[in-house]
Amino acid sequence: MVHPVKNSSIENSLNLFHHMYRIRTVEEEISRRYSEGKMRCPVHLSTGQEAIPSTFALTITKDDFTVSTHRGHAHYLAKGGDLNAMIAEIYGKSTGCSKGKGGSMHLIDRNVNFMGTSAIVGNSIPVGVGLALSSKLKGTDQISCIFLGDGAIEEGVFYESVNFAVVRKLPVLFICENNLYSVYSNLSVRQPIGRSIAKMVEAMGIDMSFGNDNDILANQQLMKKAINNVRSGNGPHFLEFSTYRWREHCGHNFDNNIGYRSQDEFLEWQAKDPLMLLEKSLTKDGSDTTTKLSSIKEQIDSEVAAAFEFAETSPFPNQIEAYEGVYAAIEGVPK
Amino acid sequence: MVHPVKNSSIENSLNLFHHMYRIRTVEEEISRRYSEGKMRCPVHLSTGQEAIPSTFALTITKDDFTVSTHRGHAHYLAKGGDLNAMIAEIYGKSTGCSKGKGGSMHLIDRNVNFMGTSAIVGNSIPVGVGLALSSKLKGTDQISCIFLGDGAIEEGVFYESVNFAVVRKLPVLFICENNLYSVYSNLSVRQPIGRSIAKMVEAMGIDMSFGNDNDILANQQLMKKAINNVRSGNGPHFLEFSTYRWREHCGHNFDNNIGYRSQDEFLEWQAKDPLMLLEKSLTKDGSDTTTKLSSIKEQIDSEVAAAFEFAETSPFPNQIEAYEGVYAAIEGVPK
């Protein structure tokens, strides 16, 4: 195996930085504007959790399928989903990726095979497995990636989905972002203390890997290996990453003051902020890199600003559309 | 630890024989009479699977809770359930343990804390966990035993139930009778080939043991240890036993001819028939034991005959009762 040369390693880090910074900027901009009351739907932000989707972005291909959860902005963006359409969706505009029907919790971009997110915990997991079944039936090499949280692990449907994926050796990649919390509930009141999720899932008959602490370069290797593995026809794989969300479960505030977790815990994780650490390490690489970082930021800042501008200036859907689209039309038969 | 002396070991074997022979005789008598068309409900017989409930019968106490499945006759009897009331229930009589409302798939005997069986795969599992929660809340040392099949392992609710039992360290004993089939489906089309159920469950954070091949004396030790363990407050335990049902999934016939399993497989298991093997080994112990065996058989034969007589001569419930008992009456308020 050829070791990556220094340059390509910098380039890789810049690419990771790009994705992380982009996700962070989008989430923080939502957060900044949320209290204006124009985004009238629940939002679940991923600030602090950007490392995993960013490694995903660099390895996954456009044709692969992906589904996600209520906390899906980052995954949508990482898969290459249209930023404008996402922000417009959160604003409830007709240009939204779901035409205003779905909001922040129902994101889709068919152009990049980002197939949907669900507001029901665990609900999109078997859907992802079904997409993998469809690749197998159609004989393509598309894999299907399923993002889920540590809370979703508790739903029976997760376990049923893993079992079926193993039985039929489907090309599924489960990506569990374990951020220690489900809403305000710590893992310890929901799952046995000290039990490893990844090891448990391994015992279901599946390959797994575990990535710690938002360590982005290590996690990137795990992500690459896992994706290659699944694509090679070795059956499903389960990835667990330990991570942390900075802001409140739903909404735009910080909430370390309300008592369900400690400020210390938060600060500990903030010190491991993958974005900040990567930026630090990159700026050590000389002024050329620093310049590149600035230009990435600049470019993203204006891209994000433009997306909000797009959303704000887009028209609302017409009231009548609320009543349309309940049923898909039979081909050749007018609705 | 004192090793059991020879005599008590014979006595133990005779006791096991008693329970096995009793379950066998009941099931075979149902089978013999089923085509008469007087037992008008589905029956799922346990012929071939008697070893496990028999070891259970000798260790469990009356106050402990038990729930079971569609294949629940043996568990009901092992727990000390009233034989007459069970047969009457299968005949749809008013003297039935559920007054004719439930049939073979809904057995209950409150006198021995046999709390119910369900016709829905997996359905009684969390109910058993809830009973364990109630013992803990009430501070009693009653444990809760949950019989389930290998098919029920596939239901998400099984996994959710195990998780909750571990999180709250509840006194639950899961007893999985793995008979290789769910209806006509072999394990291999439902679960990963070569994956151990017990080991998978262990990874969920639970103690487990595995008993092979209907080996009754070995299994008895596992059963005892497991029950003691759970009663000592060590949290839930999972027991898996490998076993085999002789007759068709539902109904009274043999069905090795229809093609979902082989006659060879059946014969292999029949050669390991725990009842026959135990009887053989006991008859080697001299004529005294042989006499005791005969008298056990005689006593049970007539007990079973009497139970069918009881069921056949019991009155049917009154038509009007169909409309009663949908709601429990509020105390002090007439219905």
Add this chain to the structure above:
Amino acid sequence: MSQMTYAEAINVALHEAMQLDSSVICYGLGVTDPKAVFGTTINLEKKFGPERVFDMPTSENAMTGVAIGAALNGIKSVMTHQRIDFFLLAMDQLVNGAAKWHYMFGSQNSVPITIRLIIGRGWGQGPTHSQNLQAWFSHIPGLKVVMPTTPEDAKGMLLSSIFDPNPVIFLEHRWLHSSIGEVPDGDIRVPLGKAKIVKSGKDITLVAMSYMSIEAIHAADYLEKQGISCEVIDLRTIKPLDWETLMESVSKTGHLLALDSGFSTGSVAGEIIARVSMEKFNALKLAPARLAMPDVPEPTSPALTKGFYVRAADVAEKVMDMLGKDTGQVRKDLTEPRPHDIPGKWFTGPF
């Protein structure tokens, strides 16, 4: 055109659909086993292979989600459950997922799945193997609900369901599987959403679905001899329901009796009474009526199910009562068959 049973008609439709379109797959507990879901899936695996026809783990909820996911990439799944009651485990995937997917993602995807659920009654099936929950499904926007009565409709509507771009709940009554009828060959499509007037008449409209249509026809035949002319409507589709045909009939007869195989309160029959009362109030000559199952779980003992089901005699009696005729003779003429808990003598249990 050939004579076949309802179960055979379903089998033929599945063969036809899988032959026509390689994106059709078929799975469910028992689909590949020797009993082949009451014979309805015979030879499918042999013909189309284990990739497209397969058994599944006892995981009703996940397997519904699998159908949704596959549908998003153009696979048309036919999933089968031997009892509707087992499918209660999958309500999240059905209602939060399948039913709303097309709508909530702005009409970019459709979810062409067909879920065959077997409903029934009798023979000691008891409280959790005998439910008729069509009212639940018809309450949910985004679902279609189909309940064919005849072998021909079973075939033609199953084909239409499979090729419909929406999730369709296809309900088969266990007592119909052995009924025999003429079934056209080939790719016949009976459109969803169109009721059938199986008997036209002028005095009263009897509206029913699935097995209840059979009881309605028996009653109408009897009533005809008593000089009462019934118009019998077999709904065939519960959602979307063919209100036009129904309203027209009631406008003509001025009388309505709605039958249902589900619990009375909140039944589809109730919705029918409501809609007719709201929209055709002036056409109604007297109060509409409903006959459905009592609001009671089905008991197991045959002694308790005596007189428990809505039978032709109940229908005939109700109609005569509504029209002011003497009902004294009805139960003597139309006695409850013996045994009352099986569809025919051929049925020996356990299912």
Add this chain to the structure above:
Amino acid sequence: MSQMTYAEAINVALHEAMQLDSSVICYGLGVTDPKAVFGTTINLEKKFGPERVFDMPTSENAMTGVAIGAALNGIKSVMTHQRIDFFLLAMDQLVNGAAKWHYMFGSQNSVPITIRLIIGRGWGQGPTHSQNLQAWFSHIPGLKVVMPTTPEDAKGMLLSSIFDPNPVIFLEHRWLHSSIGEVPDGDIRVPLGKAKIVKSGKDITLVAMSYMSIEAIHAADYLEKQGISCEVIDLRTIKPLDWETLMESVSKTGHLLALDSGFSTGSVAGEIIARVSMEKFNALKLAPARLAMPDVPEPTSPALTKGFYVRAADVAEKVMDMLGKDTGQVRKDLTEPRPHDIPGKWFTGPF
């Protein structure tokens, strides 16, 4: 007697019940967290300890079965879900288990569990966080279904539900949690199954439940000024439903408008129309009517929910239209509040 919000009334009822009976326990996602399920479970854990008050894994189906099992040994569980939609995962345990247990085991056990489910509308909750599925529950024999409107009823009916020996579905509309009212102190029990005539009148019967009763009252107040006297019935319990009070009212007014917060087709309002049409046909002076949610999943965008809900204006317009009055002024008098998607200005989301 003290003034408190609906949410506080629920909290007080839980405290009262747990104090009265040590076999009452309380659990659900978020029950012990800082937000305390919109404030309804505040201080319960502190007062009654973590054995009796606890958070749970996201395992809705198993946790329902746990309540059943505990109930079989005399524990009275109050389980809470922050959205009714999540509870779709538990239909097997509810319908195949809890609802039928008492019946199918020959009445030897009862299952005294109370399941608090929050329903709602508005504020971008969207298709899977806004359903009102009371019709489903009321279709199932063995369940009781409660939908209180006022703080007093919330307290009194929650206490009655907890001490009822049957499984009770207790539905709280999110838009009611902050409404304020007088609530008697102590162990007050409002009996299940009794409707309340909140306004007596002679021209038309308006029947509603939960938040829809509020819209009905607003409409009735407006209509009174237009010279129309409405009798407003707040059902409070959906099952068993108080048919007596309802039928008496319709007999008096001869007119019926039934409101519902659920999808129209198959709604509880539909069942009401059906029963009244069947039983009080001759008392009805004209066709009864229904106003419920359209048969459409709820969209998320505020632009799409404009005019989407049944509001007092719709009710008033419908009543005037039924009674042949000119409706031209209604929408000018009763404009849709702004913003239309929140219960009041105090509401800033996200929930």
